[in-house]
Amino acid sequence: MDIIVCVKRVxxxxxxxxxxxxxxxxxxxxxxAYVLNEWDNYAVEEAIGLKERLGGSVAVVTVGxxxxxxxxxxxxxxxxxxxxxxxxxAFDGSDAAATARILCEAIRKMTFDLILTxxxxxxxxxxxxxxxxxxxxxxxxxxxxxxxQVEGKRAMVHRELEGGxxxxxxxxxxxxxxxxxxxxxxxxxxxxxxxxARGKEVSTLGLAxxxxxxxQVGAAGSLVSLKxxxxxxVAKQAEILEGTPEEVSGALAEKLKRExxx
Amino acid sequence: MNEILVLAEHRQGxxxxxxxxxxxxxxxxxxxxxxSLTVLLLGHGAGGMAERLRSGAHSVLVxxxxxxxxxxxxxxxxxxxxxxxxxxxxxxxxGHTACGMDLAPSLAAELDMPLVTDCIGxxxxxxxxxxxxxxxGGKVNAEVACRQGEGYLATVRSxxxxxxxxxxxxxxxxxxxxxxxxxxxxxRFIEYLESPAGxxxxxxxxxxVAVGRGIKEAKNLEMAQDFADxxxxxxxxxxxxxxKNWLPKDRQVGTSGxxxxxxxxxxxxxxxxxxxxxxxxxxxxxxAINRDPKAPVFNVADYGIVDDxxxxxxxxxxxxxxxxxxx
Numbered sequence: 001m002d003i004i005v006c007v008k009r010v011x012x013x014x015x016x017x018x019x020x021x022x023x024x025x026x027x028x029x030x031x032x033a034y035v036l037n038e039w040d041n042y043a044v045e046e047a048i049g050l051k052e053r054l055g056g057s058v059a060v061v062t063v064g065x066x067x068x069x070x071x072x073x074x075x076x077x078x079x080x081x082x083x084x085x086x087x088x089x090a091f092d093g094s095d096a097a098a099t100a101r102i103l104c105e106a107i108r109k110m111t112f113d114l115i116l117t118x119x120x121x122x123x124x125x126x127x128x129x130x131x132x133x134x135x136x137x138x139x140x141x142x143x144x145x146x147x148x149q150v151e152g153k154r155a156m157v158h159r160e161l162e163g164g165x166x167x168x169x170x171x172x173x174x175x176x177x178x179x180x181x182x183x184x185x186x187x188x189x190x191x192x193x194x195x196x197a198r199g200k201e202v203s204t205l206g207l208a209x210x211x212x213x214x215x216q217v218g219a220a221g222s223l224v225s226l227k228x229x230x231x232x233x234v235a236k237q238a239e240i241l242e243g244t245p246e247e248v249s250g251a252l253a254e255k256l257k258r259e260x261x262x
Numbered sequence: 263m264n265e266i267l268v269l270a271e272h273r274q275g276x277x278x279x280x281x282x283x284x285x286x287x288x289x290x291x292x293x294x295x296x297x298s299l300t301v302l303l304l305g306h307g308a309g310g311m312a313e314r315l316r317s318g319a320h321s322v323l324v325x326x327x328x329x330x331x332x333x334x335x336x337x338x339x340x341x342x343x344x345x346x347x348x349x350x351x352x353x354x355x356x357g358h359t360a361c362g363m364d365l366a367p368s369l370a371a372e373l374d375m376p377l378v379t380d381c382i383g384x385x386x387x388x389x390x391x392x393x394x395x396x397x398x399g400g401k402v403n404a405e406v407a408c409r410q411g412e413g414y415l416a417t418v419r420s421x422x423x424x425x426x427x428x429x430x431x432x433x434x435x436x437x438x439x440x441x442x443x444x445x446x447x448x449x450r451f452i453e454y455l456e457s458p459a460g461x462x463x464x465x466x467x468x469x470x471v472a473v474g475r476g477i478k479e480a481k482n483l484e485m486a487q488d489f490a491d492x493x494x495x496x497x498x499x500x501x502x503x504x505x506k507n508w509l510p511k512d513r514q515v516g517t518s519g520x521x522x523x524x525x526x527x528x529x530x531x532x533x534x535x536x537x538x539x540x541x542x543x544x545x546x547x548x549x550a551i552n553r554d555p556k557a558p559v560f561n562v563a564d565y566g567i568v569d570d571x572x573x574x575x576x577x578x579x580x581x582x583x584x585x586x587x588x589x
Binding site: 096128253257 | 334336359360367380392395399404409450452454504505506511525533561564578581586
């Protein structure tokens, strides 16, 4: 089967100290490392796994700057067969719907039985592109997929609901599925593996290559725009215990004992 | 129409908490512009739920169809787009839940309506919808604005609108016709599955030690288990630990895991994303140990230790065990 995975290059922020740029429109990213979006990593692994079991091909597609090639090469090293990068100044400032529109027009020119994306991106956390893309392509979708079995022209899918509950559904293919973390164990790729994947194709497309006008993409084509970023104000702050491990441990034990907690 | 429309969320015959939160928040927004507050209930044989919703809205619209009994974005979207086209509400609200995340983006694309997701604040007073949401794992707040139009769609984070005690409204129940062809979708609901019970029920524990990414490797769990044992606690974790298969799902604390209310909760190497924190709001005393002084977990903890957990735990184990012994 032919699978397309939509991926995104995002800054690694889980352990990083985030500062906001002067002007409040972006985060200061000089010291941030960029990686493949965590959810997309699981989506790529899921696609490669399906290819290994059922045969076919995996293509990865991204809307992003030239630097996204790094992330595409990782996907190729994982086992994807080819990559497409959609890059154009006109795409800057695209909201989730505009991004989905760009992906839709590029994907229309490709063959696919299944499209996977991550549930959301580590940076904006919209959780919007996958389901919007499905609507635009005219195919069904399911989000928060934690288990997937393909059976010919259908897939049996488990969606992750709240509180440990799962929803089982059957969906006709082609479809868009957004993949939740933990669905599989993404394979590790070495620097050597990424170098070896250099032979695989990365094609680049711009606005002129897809059937869209400038007013349909970028800020011009967006219904939602960012006004300002700020650091969340802290309503409550923990009592931070200072000192060596000995000192803080002693202080904490004393407080917890006095409060009858321990 | 000067109407705020809330989609009621229900599952297995119960109205979910998010619905009451949305009705509370929606009511404030409606009052600020003298708008009407309408709740839309899609289901099958849901008359009892419709009755209960009357107190929360000026109007209860009910669509009854076998295809709507269990949430399925296919038929739900058909009904919603029909209702929205007809009534043109200024704002449509859903929870940013497994339902809202599945339905809102495709609905917004179909109707070409602006959608803001996972909102922690909403404002209609400026002539368009502006919203506050978070980015970068909760480390940054973003203020976004929609292009001015006829209507807006928003999904709201759970717990943001708190249920307020207010005079009950006396909403009238109106049945609405669902559009034909709801059964022709390509997505079919099969069943719900509960996750199997494990050997330990963390929701019953008095003392919980929860580990997160900071624990770095699976082999370090042994040290964490030792620590938990020494203080009479149970070992739990945040999502990344379960994703890596280091602990089973029944140990996960958070929105897609368990909600816990221990007397003492010690978060070790956990950054404190919203999804995790949502699982510990009922905890008595929260202690957080994390190397990053800006970790959001310190915003909810009572006590914080900003240090390397590998240096702190062995010492803390001894001190707490001593304190326990003397109690």
